[in-house]
Amino acid sequence: MANEHMESLYQALDQATSLLHKQVKTTYLEAATEAGEDLQSGTINVQDGVPDQATVEKLTALFKPVDLTTFSAEECRQALQLVLVKAIQIDGIExxxxxxxxxxxxxxxxxxxxxxxxxxxxxxxxxxxxxxxxxxxxxxxxxxxxxxxxxxxxxxxxxxxxxxxxxxxxxxxxxxxxxxxxxxxxxxxxxxxxxxxxxxxxxxxxxxxxxxxxxxxxxxxxxxxxxxxxxxxxxxxxxxxxxxxxxxxxxxxxxxxxxxxxxxxxxxxxxxxxxxxxxxxxxxxxxxxxxxxxxxxxxxxxxxxxxxxxxxxxxxxxxxxxxxxxxxxxxxxxxx
The missing domain is CATH 3.40.50.150 (Vaccinia Virus protein VP39)
Structure with a gap:
């Protein structure tokens, strides 16, 4: 990717989405939504012990170096677009x-x-x-x-x-x-x-x-x-x-x-x-x-x-x- 800064955001969102997808047992798209919400809130949403503590720690470590104030709106959109493309493939979206x-x-x-x-x-x-x-x-x-x-x-x-x-x-x-x-x-x-x-x-x-x-x-x-x-x-x-x-x-x-x-x-x-x-x-x-x-x-x-x-x-x-x-x-x- 030409924009390494944007790619860093994509990598964090992509890895977080993959972790949540395995843990929460939802669609990849729903896991991506949760990953984005967790990143913005600065806290990992846990319900009924899911995701487990080990995953919470991995997610926290993934998001820690991400400073959202350094990303433009367009960089955020482009990173999320790449996540969407993967969600389409995994979920088989029509x-x-x-x-x-x-x-x-x-x-x-x-x-x-x-x-x-x-x-x-x-x-x-x-x-x-x-x-x-x-x-x-x-x-x-x-x-x-x-x-x-x-x-x-x-x-x-x-x-x-x-x-x-x-x-x-x-x-x-x-x-x-x-x-x-x-x-x-x-x-x-x-x-x-x-x-x-x-x-x-x-x-x-x-x-x-x-x-x-x-x-x-x-x-x-x-x-x-x-x-x-x-x-x-x-x-x-x-x-x-x-x-x-x-x-x-x-x-x-x-x-x-x-x-x-x-x-x-x-x-x-x-x-x-x-x-x-x-x-x-x-x-x-x-x-x-x-x-x-x-x-x-x-x-x-x-x-x-x-x-x-x-x-x-x-x-x-x-x-x-x-x-x-x-x-x-x-x-x-x-x-x-």
Missing amino acids: PNKQVTPDAMAELATFIASVFLKPVPKQLTVADLAVGTGNLLFAVMNQLKTALGAEVKGVGVDNDETLLAFAGMSSQLQHQDVDLLHEDALGPLATRNADLIVSDLPVGYYPLDERAKQFATAAKKGHSYAHHLLIEQSLRALKAGGLGLFFVPSTVFQSEEAAGLTAWLTSSAHFQGLLNLPQSLFAKASAQKSLLVLQKPGQGTKQAKQVLLGSFPELTDRDAFSQFIDSVHSWAAQNLA
């Missing part, structure tokens, strides 16, 4: 709940910086499928650096285990964020987000009666959860707000695409669709794209030419530089 690659957060941050002008002093960023919080926190950290703005987060998820990890992670990073354990397709958690960024879970939403409240609901059978979440996210944005959604690259080729397209045409500015590199995904069928939507508001308009293209490999510096220039040129012609 694809919809896996870690969003940093390259996707970087693309979202870049596109957000293009649209968020003039730069706001305060910014609320939300994710209605927040999971472990890795994408939301990465974007929050990057926006603070890129824009110099004060950033507040809102995250919603119905998975208590993932949200517990997100809560621990947010505290370790000192994030100003509200995390809500609820169905994101229920009553809205927020209505004033400046930006929504979400790596949407793909699949069917089981509550057909609730789905009927959305224009993107299927006419018969179960509705696509990612379609409903896009519509719900637009509701959560303030007028003129920006929605950045990682969706299947085939999102407009499915059987339900007509309903999604009809809703988009009437309710949002469809500003862009950018394909992500295939190298980010295990197989071609899992490839995603970034859907860029804007909620109509004062000073917003539908771009005459929708931003279409492919995000280049980060290792191809020339192509990456050309991509950045092309997006800035597009913005000058279509957003000014």
